[in-house]
Amino acid sequence: xxxxxxxxxxxxxxxxxxxxxxxxxxxxxxxxxxxxxxxxxxxxxxxxxxxxxxxxxxxxxxxxxxxxxxxxxxxxxxxxxxxxxxxxxxxx
Amino acid sequence: xxxxxxxxxxxxxxxxxxxxxxxxxxxxxxxxxxxxxxxxxxxxxxxxxxxxxxxxxxxxxxxxxxxxxxxxxxxxxxxxxxxxxxxxxxxxxxxxxxxxxxxxxxxxxxxxxxxxxxxxxxxxxxxxxxxxxxxxxxxxxxxxxxxxxxxxxxxxxxxxxxxxxxxxxxxxxxxxxxxxxxxxxxxxx
Numbered sequence: 001x002x003x004x005x006x007x008x009x010x011x012x013x014x015x016x017x018x019x020x021x022x023x024x025x026x027x028x029x030x031x032x033x034x035x036x037x038x039x040x041x042x043x044x045x046x047x048x049x050x051x052x053x054x055x056x057x058x059x060x061x062x063x064x065x066x067x068x069x070x071x072x073x074x075x076x077x078x079x080x081x082x083x084x085x086x087x088x089x090x091x092x
Numbered sequence: 093x094x095x096x097x098x099x100x101x102x103x104x105x106x107x108x109x110x111x112x113x114x115x116x117x118x119x120x121x122x123x124x125x126x127x128x129x130x131x132x133x134x135x136x137x138x139x140x141x142x143x144x145x146x147x148x149x150x151x152x153x154x155x156x157x158x159x160x161x162x163x164x165x166x167x168x169x170x171x172x173x174x175x176x177x178x179x180x181x182x183x184x185x186x187x188x189x190x191x192x193x194x195x196x197x198x199x200x201x202x203x204x205x206x207x208x209x210x211x212x213x214x215x216x217x218x219x220x221x222x223x224x225x226x227x228x229x230x231x232x233x234x235x236x237x238x239x240x241x242x243x244x245x246x247x248x249x250x251x252x253x254x255x256x257x258x259x260x261x262x263x264x265x266x267x268x269x270x271x272x273x274x275x276x277x278x279x280x281x
Contacts, residue, residue, distance in 0.1 A: 011168060011171040011172060011175065012168070014168075014171075015164060015165065015167075015168035015171075018164040018167075018271075019161055019164060019165070022157060022160045022161050022164065023157070023161070025157075025275065025279065026153065026154070026157035029153060029278075029279045040281075041280065044275045044279055044280060047275070048271060048272055048275055051271040052268055052271060052272060055164075055167065055264055055267055055268045055271065056268065058171070059167050059168075059170075059171050059260075059264040059267065060110070060119075060261055060264045060265075060268075061110045061174075062109075062110070064108070064110050065108040065109050065110065067108070068108065068109055068116075072120075072123075075120075075123065075124075075127075076123070076272075079123075079127040079130070079131070079272070080272075082131055082134075083127075083130050083131055083133075083134045083276055084134075084280075086131065086134035086135050086137070086138060087134050087137060087276075087280050089138055090134070090137040090138040090141050090144075091141055
């Protein structure tokens with residue numbers, strides 16, 4: 001029971017964290033105006049990584065498999081680096 | 093040790109993963125497939141930055157943000173169903189799965205509203221490169237949402253802990269892919 005309560009708390013925090021990041025990104029997107037450039041891209045990339053890490057660690061429970069967690073996080077980070085790097089090249 | 097830990101013995105390096113290891117093979121594959129789609133989308137932006145910027149401005153970012161919140165909340169319900177399933181109950185996991193499924197249906201409805209608005213404005217698959225990739229990426233994701241709803245229904249029918257963990261894992265994969273797609277299509281500019 002104790003373990004369940006701990007996991008319940010972690011899942012709830014994860015959910016609130018994901019909602020907060022989603023809202024913050026949307027508000028920043030409305031506020032940032034035309035051509036926000038590389039700081040905006042960097043922020044979006046970091047927020048995407050944090051969201052992915054939260055889902056992998058807390059929703060998918062990869063905390064129980066740290067090696068796999070590291071592998072999935074590394075793959076996600078590489079993917080985001082390529083995607084946002086290409087956006088930077090596009091002159092976004 | 094959880095039920096899935098003992099059930100996964102014999103899967104070699106995959107045995108430490110929570111839920112059915114085959115689901116993790118699927119999750120890894122889907123991440124790579126959608127990743128390739130996002131890379132193609134970002135590469136196409138280099139060739140036509142002005143088309144991508146103007147097309148993106150015509151999307152409803154508020155609706156897409158709302159849909160993101162709906163999907164991560166649905167994922168939360170699925171995570172709670174897994175937890176509830178560890179306590180030898182079938183009613184509570186089913187209720188959480190019902191919540192996850194209803195929110196999944198809401199995501200589907202909002203996405204269809206978005207598509208309808210675009211199609212009524214004459215914006216279709218062949219309008220330009222942005223919208224071709226927009227419909228392909230979001231449509232393929234939506235197909236996974238529909239398939240995931242079916243999986244959630246199956247798991248609600250047989251809410252054993254290993255089924256709950258495996259079904260929820262698919263649903264979280266749908267969630268994971270969306271949080272990667274959403275900023276690239278709607279917010280990168």
